Amino acid sequence: MSDKENNSSINNLPAFKIASLAILIAVTTVFTYIIRIPIAPTRGYINFGDVAIFFTAITFGPITAFLAGGLGTALADLFAGYAQWAPITFFAHGLQGLVVGLILRKKINITGLILSFLAATIVMAGIYYITAGFMYGFGPALAEIPGNILQNVAGIAVGVPLAAAVRKAYPPILNYKW
Amino acid sequence: MISSTFIQGNSILHKADPRLKAIILLSIVVIFFLPLSISAMLILFTGLILLGINSLGLLKALQPVKMILPILIFVIILTPPFFKGGETILIIKNTTILTSEGLFQTLRLILRFTGITVSFYIFFSTTSISSFVLTLEWFKLPYKAALIITIALRYIPSMIIIYNNIKDAHSLRSADNSKKYFWKKLNTVFPTLVSVLIHSIKSIPTLSMALELRGIGCSTKRTQFNLIKSNKMILQITVSGVILLLIILVALYT
DSSP states (O other): OOHHHHHHHHTTSHHHHHHHHHHHHHHHHHHHHTOEEEOTTTOOEEESHHHHHHHHHHHHOHHHHHHHHHHHHHHHHHHHTOGGGHHHHHHHHHHHHHHHHHHTSSOOOHHHHHHHHHHHHHHHHHHHHHHHHHHHOHHHHGGGHHHHHHHHHHHHHHHHHHHHHHHHHOGGGGGOOO | OOOOOOOOOOSHHHHSOHHHHHHHHHHHHHHHTSOOOHHHHHHHHHHHHHHHHHHHOHHHHHHHHHHTHHHHHHHHHHSGGGOOOSOEEEEETTEEEEEHHHHHHHHHHHHHHHHHHHHHHHHHHHSOHHHHHHHHHHTTOOHHHHHHHHHHHHHHHHHHHHHHHHHHHHHHTTOOTTOOSHHHHHHHHHHHHHHHHHHHHHHHHHHHHHHHHTTTTOSSOOOOSOOOOOTTHHHHHHHHHHHHHHHHHHHHHO
16 A cells, blocks of 8 residues: 555544644644744734644645634633633634635645635634624724734744645645545 | 643632533623623622632732733723713813713723623633533533543643753754844744644654544444532532522613
């Protein structure tokens, strides 16, 4: 049996799906909760949760990105003490991953990247805006939008090269999509 | 080792059934979205803070309020301009800054958001994460989903250690982690991220095999080592249900 056939049979196993989801959820949580880079002018931080989501969507496909992106970021909210956002985060980041995965499913080109960035930003920032609007008003919720757009910029700017670098350094990952 | 926000304690909330606490948490979220008067919301909020102080102590109970303070400041600044009805309270240079409706809406939004935040904080500080996963299973979350979350929670602390080890290894090879700002910092972080991801992804086949060897994927029903005990739960549900109903009725008619 060739390596490719062997891998494609492995990634159909329930155990493989469970293992890959669990590991990617942990990756997303750590990228969101631990890896933060300061932005000079605002003294704020960019977390790398969206980077992990773009990476998962490109490398493992839309369904994995939906589950790993949603659950990973929701767990990060929980550990950071923002548990009230966890259910909303699950849908916002989960759907963000799903959309990116669906758009970049077949081929990664400039049009696809622009489309995926726009769709991911609209879905993620839109869900946060609407839910934050209901929670503490649509005026104050506007203040969150620039930060969410910036997160998506970081997601696509770092996530796409990261996926390419990992594919180059570890080619078996190409067969892990399911 | 499982990541958690649980704070050890011996209070009523620590001892209460996690399924019951989950139901109460959802009810409190719904109550905060009901069209309540400010005084009713204030009573509910004060009750939550007192419950938090009783279970976690004063400083811990106020911790979530401190965390959402920047958002609350935004609410105070940005809500009044959207509501011009009612009596004028504050005018500066012929511009209405605050009306009674603006004040009411600002207070309502602050109490709602703070109340929901405090409720979630108290719930996760008094409920261990394993009890939470078991509660989700009791609410019909599929076994595989619960298993995925459990494995992820088990793997998070190990992954933090892996990340720190790889970061240190890169530092030893002259990657400067002390860079402060985005692009410079990114240049040093990127190779670390590649290594962390490859290390993590390489563990997927090993973990899959371990799960296969333990019969994951078989169609037969699995038994469980950990289960939530059901002692006194019906009594607790009845008492809490009556208290919740009273809170809703009092809140609606205050």
